Amino acid sequence: MNRAEKAALQLQAVAVLRMLKETRTYDELSEVTGLPAGDLNRYVNGHVLPGTDRAREVVEGIGRDALSTELEARVEFDDEGYVDNSGVVFDQSFLDLVAPIAANAFGFERPDVVLTAATDGITLGAAMASYFDARLAYAKKSKETAVEEFIESRQRLASGIELTYYLPASALTSGQRVLVVDDLIRSGETQELLLDIALQADADVTGVFTLIAVGDEGTSRAEEITDAPVGALTTFESSTR
Numbered sequence: 001m002n003r004a005e006k007a008a009l010q011l012q013a014v015a016v017l018r019m020l021k022e023t024r025t026y027d028e029l030s031e032v033t034g035l036p037a038g039d040l041n042r043y044v045n046g047h048v049l050p051g052t053d054r055a056r057e058v059v060e061g062i063g064r065d066a067l068s069t070e071l072e073a074r075v076e077f078d079d080e081g082y083v084d085n086s087g088v089v090f091d092q093s094f095l096d097l098v099a100p101i102a103a104n105a106f107g108f109e110r111p112d113v114v115l116t117a118a119t120d121g122i123t124l125g126a127a128m129a130s131y132f133d134a135r136l137a138y139a140k141k142s143k144e145t146a147v148e149e150f151i152e153s154r155q156r157l158a159s160g161i162e163l164t165y166y167l168p169a170s171a172l173t174s175g176q177r178v179l180v181v182d183d184l185i186r187s188g189e190t191q192e193l194l195l196d197i198a199l200q201a202d203a204d205v206t207g208v209f210t211l212i213a214v215g216d217e218g219t220s221r222a223e224e225i226t227d228a229p230v231g232a233l234t235t236f237e238s239s240t241r
């Protein structure tokens with residue numbers, strides 16, 4: 001690990017601790033992390049940076065569990081079981097914390113392009129792209145005016161409705177490494193379309209990541225299509241929609 005990577009890890013750990021501190025006292029934060037309250041105070045206030053080992057433990061261990069719990073608290077379900085995740089996808093700072101944790105937890109290789117689906121995947125896609133210093137591309141359900149060439153993928157859904165996603169052809173090219181992300185995977189139909197777009201572009205898929213999986217149908221479907229790692233930060237019961 002070079003000096004810049006070490007500094008980045010240390011700052012990520014501080015960001016995770018600050019997020020956890022928002023709703024906790026230092027004693028409570030000490031219980032969650034197993035670190036002394038006095039040290040935590042110095043980290044949160046920016047007087048001292050945690051050492052590399054501690055920083056890694058916070059980002060890769062405590063951080064993943066804590067973010068998963070935080071995510072569960074922010075997601076709401078209506079009476080019919082539909083998901084309202086605006087408390088997460090509207091919060092770019094929260095998603096910026098998710099990116100390094102997801103990258104470490106699932107071992108995604110650095111992509112050239114992070115590919116997602118408009119609309120709700122865009123903020124997570126931006127956080128992941130920024131973390132990896134990659135480009136962001138998002139497929140849309142309509143064609144962008146003034147773009148002439150698209151990669152398009154269409155399928156008839158279980159509901160009978162036909163769904164098509166369009167990506168400007170210049171956004172993903174042959175041989176590029178692509179990480180496919182979305183805020184939510186339920187049936188996996190959207191991921192299948194995104195993976196098909198990656199295939200058509202002759203890109204190399206480095207992984208599939210979602211914040212929320214509802215049941216395991218969608219993630220299993222993605223695993224059937226790609227050998228790359230497929231990961232969800234949190235999985236909810238499939239009785240929700």
Ligand SMILES: O=P(O)(O)OC[C@H]1O[C@H](OP(=O)(O)OP(=O)(O)O)[C@H](O)[C@@H]1O
Pocket residue numbers: 117118119120121182183184185186187188189190191218
């Ligand atoms: O696994 P699936 O069953 O395909 O469901 C997941 C997709 O559903 C939601 O998007 P939606 O189609 O509602 O579009 P939006 O992001 O514009 O709301 C979500 O953002 C995912 O892209």
